Amino acid sequence: MLTTPPPTDPEELDRRISEPTPEVIAAVRDCPGDIVVLGAGGKMGLHLSQMLQRAVNDLGDRRRVVAVSRFGSDAAREAFRRDGIETLSADLSVAESYADLPRAENVFFMAGVKFGTGATPEVLQRMNVEMPRLVAEHYESRRIVAMSTGCVYSFTTPASGGSTEADPTDPPGDYARSCLGREQAFVESSLRHGTPTTLVRLNYSVEMRYGVLVDIAGKVLRGEPIDVQMGYVNVIWQGDAVAQIIRCLPLATSPPRVLNVTGSETWAVRDLAELFSRRLGHPAKVIGTEAPTAWLSNSLMAQSLFGQPRVDIDTLVEWTSDWVESGRPLLGKPTHFENREGKY
Secondary structure (H helix, E strand, O other), rough: OOOOOOOOOOOHHHHHOOOOOHHHHHHOOOOOEEEEEEOOOOOHHHHHHHHHHHHHHHOOOOOEEEEEEOOOOHHHHHHHHHHOOOEEEEEOHHHHHHOOOHHHHHHHEEOOOOOOOOOOOHHHHHHHHHHHHHHHHHHHOOOOEEEEEEEOOOOOOOHOOOOOOOOOOOOOOHHHHHHHHHHHHHHHHHHHHHEEEEEEOOOOEEEEEHHHHHHEEEEEHHOEEEEOOOOOOEEEEHHHHHHHHOOOOHHHHHOEEEEEEEOOOEHHHHHHHHHHHHHHOOOOOEOOOOOOOEOOOOOHHHHHHHOOOOHHHHHHHHHHHHHHHHEEEEEOOOOOOOOOOOOO
């Protein structure tokens, strides 16, 4: 496990998250050709693009890494450009946009919607079901890693060890059901065309500006109540998550491989609140009673392929505490992980 001091500014944090491991560099080496990251403007897309570009640089080849997003401003593109990543503005929900997309051999699909969609099922259908169909058909002869979520599983007990890749999917809420539609779009295209694909079910990736740990730490620091009805979570450092996602590229198969990417432990929200309480010197105001089940994923398959995540929970708590108590920048996007109805 890492024992390095906490990151002290956003630039250092981004560098740490996006540092490629030797195994990441080997995975990129084993998948020749240009790389496109679709939906790169989200919370993880920049770090994925940066790690890919750094791996390409380390390999010394001249292939392209292209980040595709709607990019609301030049400033949004600059973070990519300064690291040598090409950017392309496109609305992936519009079929006419695909004529301008690079025909890269390697595709990472990160696009989709979550926040603010509880009352807009039509947006979920368009962005999380119809758009993936367009992507899957456009890149039907390429290698694809498509992001999904652990929220496609049913709730399970902590004692179960979390849902495995073979477990049934019957989630609550329009958001999670739309994510099943996203997976099905890639499955159907893979079966039709033989497209090698990996479906990554992620929960929950964390860094110092965003995530479940930032939500809990912030509430402890501000003296706000922490609802523990959704009483258990898995978390994984974003640098570890991005590294595992890239390493999924050479593992792609048809029919698609499904892989849970998350931490190796199940944590009680109450216990995490107490860890932050001790570290920050503020009482944790816990409310509610833990439901017997939660959204939990079993990462044993990923561990067998990639090993243990490098950053453990004690390090994450320390880094997160140092960041929030120092008043450093946050993304300001709560995860709403405590929601049990699937409305975000």
